[in-house]
């Protein structure tokens with residue numbers, strides 16, 4: 001029997017694995033450029049952090065967490081998201097006692113026991129950015145602009161931004177009561193009726209046509225906003241319009257985490273089918289207090305790297321992936337030549353040129369195949385006769401042109417050739 005990666009997980013293998021690294025980096029590049037600092041938190045946390053932070057009534061907490069006792073009996077959970085851990089770390093280290101807002105970015109794997117399908121995994125990768133400790137529409141707008149910039153930087157054209165507001169602790173309870181009253185009058189199954197009492201907003205997100213059909217005329221949060229929330233939302237919208245970031249108002253946009261207040265948003269991609277959200281986020285003014293901290297109004301987002309990769313595939317942005325692992329490839333024939341090549345390749349790498357060589361005692365034909373597959377532009381071929389002459393054959397693999405170069409000079413020659421884009 002051979003092992004398989006667990007259900008809902010997959011491996012990133014070369015050459016695609018190189019591309020996903022670049023995707024993760026590009027998605028957070030605008031946030032880094034805006035001065036957000038890097039934070040790394042553990043992959044597992046106290047279970048209670050997510051129960052309180054993300055919310056007991058969410059699918060994430062009630063159904064999808066990887067929770068386990070450690071050997072001392074503590075209940076730990078593999079992180080299903082990054083925001084509660086970031087707030088935990090900020091409070092633990094007192095970062096909020098310094099300059100506000102605290103601006104942080106992260107990149108890491110998340111774990112949710114979801115129904116696995118294309119684009120929905122049990123182990124997936126998010127990059128995220130959070131700004132903690134300021135209530136300012138410009139901060140919400142900044143984060144949205146930075147996320148949009150991440151997608152744009154990858155060349156993605158079909159990402160749309162959906163925008164909503166959920167109100168605050170003044171107007172949300174009033175809206176919630178109005179929504180519950182409306183929903184209680186509908187013809188719904190028992191589970192959905194229970195959801196009305198626990199998390200009525202989730203019912204808006206129910207994809208079943210028989211439920212959607214009954215939602216005509218459902219009260220919307222935009223019609224119940226208090227004056228402060230309305231003004232705040234208008235400011236965010238105006239700033240986004242002014243920067244030229246296109247958005248669609250989506251008054252029914254519901255997020256799967258309970259901590260949101262006011263601004264919420266999602267980035268969706270047209271080419272991904274049902275798992276279309278490539279990123280999402282919003283304001284979470286009450287989360288710090290829910291975790292035992294002081295009032296710390298905050299806003300942030302997380303972007304799904306795996307789904308962004310699928311979006312790039314859908315837009316044909318990954319096709320020109322010329323797989324070039326290294327620039328130079330060493331081919332040595334005979335034991336003495338192999339030992340010398342080992343040193344030469346090391347020297348080439350130290351000069352800042354990527355290089356690999358043939359291993360496993362292959363003959364000339366097998367070694368040259370390795371050179372071709374590596375995508376290298378140049379092969380260094382060293383036979384016993386070359387070694388005796390203290391020279392090496394430098395072969396340009398694109399033109400098949402071959403020249404003899406003294407061993408002592410080969411690094412310099414390569415430096416010249418590899419730095420000249422027209423070589």
Ligand code: HAM
Nearest residue numbers: 081083120121124277278279280281282300301302304
């Ligand atoms: P989220 O909407 O749950 O938000 O996740 C953000 C993104 O992660 C999604 O839009 C999606 O691209 C990706 N994602 C989520 N679940 C999966 C999955 N099972 N497989 C593949 N990709 C997935 C959050 O996690 C919040 N912490 C975002 C946030 C930060 N809000 C404020 N600050």
